[in-house]
Amino acid sequence: MRILVMNPNTTASMTASIRATATAVAAPGTEILATEPLWGPESIEGHFEGYLSAAAVLDRLTTLDAPFDALVMAGFGEPGREGAQELLDVPVLDITESAAQMAMMLGHSYGVVTTLDRAVPQISDRLLTAGLLQRCAGIRGTGLGVLELEEDARRTERIIVETARELVRAGAEVICLGCGGMAGLQEKVAAELGVPVVDGVAAAVKFAEAVVGLGLTTSTVRSFAAPRPKRIGGWPISGQASQQASELSVSAVPSARNADFSPETSGI
Amino acid sequence: MRILVMNPNTTASMTASIRATATAVAAPGTEILATEPLWGPESIEGHFEGYLSAAAVLDRLTTLDAPFDALVMAGFGEPGREGAQELLDVPVLDITESAAQMAMMLGHSYGVVTTLDRAVPQISDRLLTAGLLQRCAGIRGTGLGVLELEEDARRTERIIVETARELVRAGAEVICLGCGGMAGLQEKVAAELGVPVVDGVAAAVKFAEAVVGLGLTTSTVRSFAAPRPKRIGGWPISGQASQQASELSVSAVPSARNADFSPETSGI
């Protein structure tokens, strides 16, 4: 099976890191594709960038010329998943929800360590909407921006451990790493804390394997029915898409649903 | 004061209708501007289109060359408001929340009549996230698509009344019209039902006047702090924006916050 992991921002080094995490946990027989949007913010630290990214991700999915069996959206607390669920006929896993769901399999309550404090209400709202907030013991920022995470690996790890420890004191029995850019740190943090640490990318890849393994996919009866045929001006943004995806070897037909889009190559 | 009302889709006749509603309720001294995005779906009936629209609206706001004192977002149940709140230093009102808030001033519980059944969970989630769902007695679709609302005005009115009546039976004491395209029907529906009927556009315009009247605007301490300076590829989408906004006479500097965007005129 082939799982497409979508880094929501345009920083190719983050795509590489996320791909590495996904590949490391994939089961034998699972192939990982990873890519990022062709336009949009280099990192996502707020609603404005999140909404740009959501459209850029949907644009990437619309124009992508490669078959896959499941999509993993690798932005923590970011919008867009429901749009991808409408667009695709393969299952869509989001790392925010996947991290929380796996944490709930491992302990009574979980905590989330994220980047900036401003992301806390945003993540809280996503978990609330997803119906997964009840068991959340807290969400805390480290004060480190997304791209700062990679600047000094030792400092990053130390701050994450300190922040996570406060959450454990507040009742968290499992810690979720609340940023795709923290992928790879879970083992070190777990070793220091003595509690299970869940990385959302890893969790989502395994859940994608689980869902695909059962032959299941998104329900189309209501919320996530395919988009109705209609005129969408200027869409897709990236047009005939001569842009190069980050290391994505593409070959076949897209799995986008058979909606009758009428993309206009607007002058935009 | 000047209130910008943003129709989230690209159908100019809907912009006109929304402008008419807004203008009809504006206080003396309030000027209504209304426009729509330069690209995106002609109507919004789902998450995919909602996310495209959110980015298209933010794109329109980024390139708009006109000052205004408050923004009203006229898509019912649609995403994007938090992004505009980060981007602008004037208050942002959304018709979903405004309708619910005004309804809660008028009765114990409210109901929402919307277009298609598929919008029901989406609206429910927006109200949940906004902290306004507790007093909601129900949300029901009429089975009419956004653009079908205008096809047969008499039929539309009759179906809205029938649907609203079921909500009243279920405990709703006030009815919210759950689509920007229903603006203008509130009085007829109220007359038939005998309960107050709230149109979100009208409510949001009055609330915008209220907030601006008190000299208040969005808090910037956490959730809605201005976007951090960073590289955003291909943004804004509509570039130097020679496109014409729908009847918008523009004159002055935009009220966008002083973030140091580095728009790249990508080849897109």
Added chain:
Amino acid sequence: MRILVMNPNTTASMTASIRATATAVAAPGTEILATEPLWGPESIEGHFEGYLSAAAVLDRLTTLDAPFDALVMAGFGEPGREGAQELLDVPVLDITESAAQMAMMLGHSYGVVTTLDRAVPQISDRLLTAGLLQRCAGIRGTGLGVLELEEDARRTERIIVETARELVRAGAEVICLGCGGMAGLQEKVAAELGVPVVDGVAAAVKFAEAVVGLGLTTSTVRSFAAPRPKRIGGWPISGQASQQASELSVSAVPSARNADFSPETSGI
């Protein structure tokens, strides 16, 4: 339009202060009346006094000989609003709910600074019942009683700022001043804190203008139907009411609903 602002206690200097706040924010064309009950507690700091005040306010409304277009009830966290909604056919705004609703238009979460710690659960319960508690990040008392607020303005301001700062640290992005007697301090507090500060009286006046501006009023289908005709012994308490209201120039018929009360001028 004419808005009646009701100070729930009998301290005329508080009525004056509340009137000043209301007048300062009223739109051109809005006339502010302000008064207080003819009997009852000089300040309200608990349930017992709150319930006395609720009846005294309803008594005042029953005997008031002046037309008005909306009522603002200026007691924070105090009971009685639903009774006024049944009694009157004009809209009724309460400063507790109005403050919270305006705060929710400005930020993700809000906090409330109030007088005594004993008021905290009472305010919390009002917000819970109103369906507005979900976005509340905290309610904190300053330790100052209602009438102590005016004793040393500088101290009051300082303590309010300190208390509000703790709420901001706890996640509040907007602060509500949780006592009618704090009206007038919002600008100073906002300047020191750097977050929007909402005064409930100001918010309620603007919302009253908004509701009246749309020609809407309280729903009568269920919770707030007019009282049924019945015998009410000893009511109204203040009888033929030769008492003088605080600076209220009265002229016309009351807007009380046409219920067939049979007030008995009991020997009480």
Added chain:
Amino acid sequence: MRILVMNPNTTASMTASIRATATAVAAPGTEILATEPLWGPESIEGHFEGYLSAAAVLDRLTTLDAPFDALVMAGFGEPGREGAQELLDVPVLDITESAAQMAMMLGHSYGVVTTLDRAVPQISDRLLTAGLLQRCAGIRGTGLGVLELEEDARRTERIIVETARELVRAGAEVICLGCGGMAGLQEKVAAELGVPVVDGVAAAVKFAEAVVGLGLTTSTVRSFAAPRPKRIGGWPISGQASQQASELSVSAVPSARNADFSPETSGI
């Protein structure tokens, strides 16, 4: 021990009926006093009347010249309990909460049969505030007003049974009779339905015995601290109270707390 049961309205025949129910369930050694306010509505069917009654009940308690060990407030869904809790140093039980609490001891979910449909949101709000709504499967009106309950006992019983049966179908495992005026019907209704039926007056009397039996009373540390000494104009309403309580043989000092009220014998 002596339990005072307070009928919230001025209809002496209801006081008699409530006294009969209370007496029938009282343990050996428990003495039941029952009375009603000296002024206020003859029945309570809404918020306006409820708030008048709350003050009238507090007035009655302030002037009552008889010792008692616990108070039972016999209005279903009506306000005022918290005021009595501040005023008295003996425990205060309310029939709304007591009915719900006893029902929760007997089954997983309970339903409430009440009088008019307009009372439903009011009862729901009381149970919500009391923290007892979660297990409520529904609240339904019979369409019978409070004083109509006694008009045709057979019809009343039949309609209560029908309404209760709908609640059982909706998941209620226990039925609460949601009006003090339904006291005495519980056995017949239970026999027809096959589920336990709880009368709030009976439940509250037994709970009062339980609380007094343990030597416990209302906490005074926060919400229900005694009223602060202050000027209360025109209070108590019923002044020196030469009025006759309904069959109450009084003898001793009131159990009201030692607050330093300054009642003014106003000209009211």
Added chain:
Amino acid sequence: MRILVMNPNTTASMTASIRATATAVAAPGTEILATEPLWGPESIEGHFEGYLSAAAVLDRLTTLDAPFDALVMAGFGEPGREGAQELLDVPVLDITESAAQMAMMLGHSYGVVTTLDRAVPQISDRLLTAGLLQRCAGIRGTGLGVLELEEDARRTERIIVETARELVRAGAEVICLGCGGMAGLQEKVAAELGVPVVDGVAAAVKFAEAVVGLGLTTSTVRSFAAPRPKRIGGWPISGQASQQASELSVSAVPSARNADFSPETSGI
């Protein structure tokens, strides 16, 4: 009336202590029986032991040869109550819920002091399921295991007071002693804290008297219908039960429902 108080663990000295508490608060005419299971853990400090105890308690109830009118289950936060409700046709009170319910009669919010920190989520879950968590201001462990409570009475009391004081600071107006083994300390703790302190065993005994006094018992229509007749291998565990109950003088037929169990005297 006869109330059976079931100590969930096999430590007879705890049964004696619980019996003493129950007897001390029983009304004249109430007879207290107390016993413990014939097998299972000597103390319960977690889910594993809780589930063993639940079965051991049900085993004890199945084989018990003594009539009683109500059962009090004396394990705080422990499972099993719903099983006993199905098995018996007399009412079943649990000390967790009884403590919370009595606390809610005495104050706005309550706190729970328990033994080990690991019990906190377990108690929280029981209160959540019971629909009684909303008014809970906190649950805190003392760090003392169940059997350590009796080691140094003075230290135990001091630590309970300290822990309770933190809960009062956090908003609790009433304290519940969250372990059957704390029975007897309520008066001392209350004296030091100045807030009401509720012991669950005492509360449950009084509530059992209340329920039995009204002739009520568990609803059988849904959740707690009698077990269906079926084959249960190896049940009851304690077989012909020659084991001696702790000081229980038994005489008559059990009150277990007439289910057609087919106990197999397995070779176990």
Added chain:
Amino acid sequence: MRILVMNPNTTASMTASIRATATAVAAPGTEILATEPLWGPESIEGHFEGYLSAAAVLDRLTTLDAPFDALVMAGFGEPGREGAQELLDVPVLDITESAAQMAMMLGHSYGVVTTLDRAVPQISDRLLTAGLLQRCAGIRGTGLGVLELEEDARRTERIIVETARELVRAGAEVICLGCGGMAGLQEKVAAELGVPVVDGVAAAVKFAEAVVGLGLTTSTVRSFAAPRPKRIGGWPISGQASQQASELSVSAVPSARNADFSPETSGI
């Protein structure tokens, strides 16, 4: 990896059916063991039987002489999981939670079709405690007992489809089969309904593979810390366990945690 699937009742044919479902969905390299308790009820349809089963399952786990990497508990809505989480150092998945979690990956809301109506509140409580109830659109019984499910396969399928269809009408976008005995029907039901149908056993097996695949297991810091060393009379019930497990070829050391149990071979 080896996954132990525990049928909670003693009916070996159900074990076989559950094993078949689990084996059918297991990934290459996953070995499925399946067994049932050595004593307890032949089917579980209520709390009494559920609690017996919980102890019987823990007894089976304590005495089981076979290594495994994860446990799947195959009783829908039944207690015991937390006990197994304390006892074992491998992850424990429950089919109730797993079904709900997988459903939430596939649609906005889910519904549960179960056996008897009496199971509905029990399942609801489990989902509430698990923090997974918010997205549940309904739980409905088919009226078929556990063992009746296999009597007439066609009838069973038809009734499940009808019941599920009502849930879809009520808003469910995904259906969960709420009984281990329904395993194997998901494809037929899905084909008829047009919505995804989740079988809990299948979901739990895939989630067990996911958790084990990431090297994660239950957190031991609080709720699910290993049982403390203590005396447990009569435990394990099944003693030296000469009983034969259902087709379980056992070989190695148990994975039970190193708690210092002191099982007494009581005379029971």
